[in-house]
Amino acid sequence: MNPLFNMGIDDAVYAKGEEALGRLEERFRQIDRIAEQNQMKVLKAMQDNHVSEACLYGTTGYGYSDIGRETLERVYADVFHTEDALVRPQITCGTHALALALMSNLRPGDELLSPVGKPYDTLEEVIGIRPSRGSLAEYGITYRQVNLLPDGSFDYEGIRKAVHEKTRVVTIQRSKGYQTRPTLSVARIGELISFIKNIKPDVICMVDNCYGEFVEDREPSDVGADMVVGSLIKNPGGGLAPIGGYIAGTKECVENAAYRLTSPGLGKEVGASLTALPSMYQGFFLAPTVTAGALKGAIFAANLYEPLGFPCVPDRNESRHDIIQAITLGSAEGLQAFCRGIQFAAPVDGFVTPEPWDMPGYDAKVIMAAGAFVSGSSIELSADGPLKPPYHVYFQGGLTWFHAKYGILRSLQEMKNDGLVKSLSQTD
């Protein structure tokens, strides 16, 4: 009997997991090495900035002289090696942080350029690609996009032509999000930024850093990005931050964002931290380890599913630059069984069965599995996918490696029980 038998994993599924793990020792060692470096980076920033007990108390009202908030922002700035940072519970999510960074650093008549193709879905309304109230387009800010070449490389010629006098901000999305293009490594982002700054040195390069933080030992701000932007209910919140977003970058970019978030003249000086600081600090402290666990989960999933005949993006051997794993399950039943397994593995709401629903803004029903301590948190184990061919599931997170591993095995168990895995017969 295998050690997970009492947790509903049969011997055949467990054995497949062990087989996959046998191939991963060296890769997991590499991940641990990066996690250790990032852990020391965060620890040093906390020590250098004299994080003290008083930093954890929080403020109410205007929040003037909030030592905890100000120190946390210096800690973020040190970790990302930027001049300044804005890290606030008043930034409601990743989209809000990105919208804030863009709207505060662009002025009417300016142009925004994406040299890496279509940005994340929710940014389409921010930019005005899909018309929306209050979009950049409504304020007279134009948008230009240069797609990646079919092989995933940068269209340098196209980019050179697209940069002109009005180009003010360049937005670069690190993670592939829910597309199939490869995620950009920090090194590739650095090459792209140098190329663009060579053409126009005063352009502001912003990186959408969502899902990428702490996956490598460097961040895009180490290779020339003027701003890196992300959500605290993903990697840098470490699973503990209950809300929030961050913008780390040059003093001027961050000040522009602060003036927009609160008010011209007030900027960073206001914004009570209420009770959020302890979990924002502790979450950031844990984030390198939590991210490493999620990354191991993603690599394990690819190494378990790909040999069973399910295509994976990234594939099982590819280098990783974010924590998202896409698996092509090939049938609606497969997608539902996979998500059921993830849900049944959850510490919260593990007793419920996820059902597909008509989510606003999608052209097919969507199924989602998540049982998180922080609602909607995608650094916690979660999976989702649209019910349409080829039935991709997007899988990410896991606060601990052991939980991620169990969730993935449980998903395979559900698929096997439904007879959806050809090479695992139902009777063995």
Ligand SMILES: *Cc1c(COP(=O)(O)O)cnc(C)c1O
């Ligand atoms: C999650 C994500 C966003 C948006 O973040 P929300 O918190 O969902 O608003 C933007 N870009 C990328 C690449 C993301 O992964």
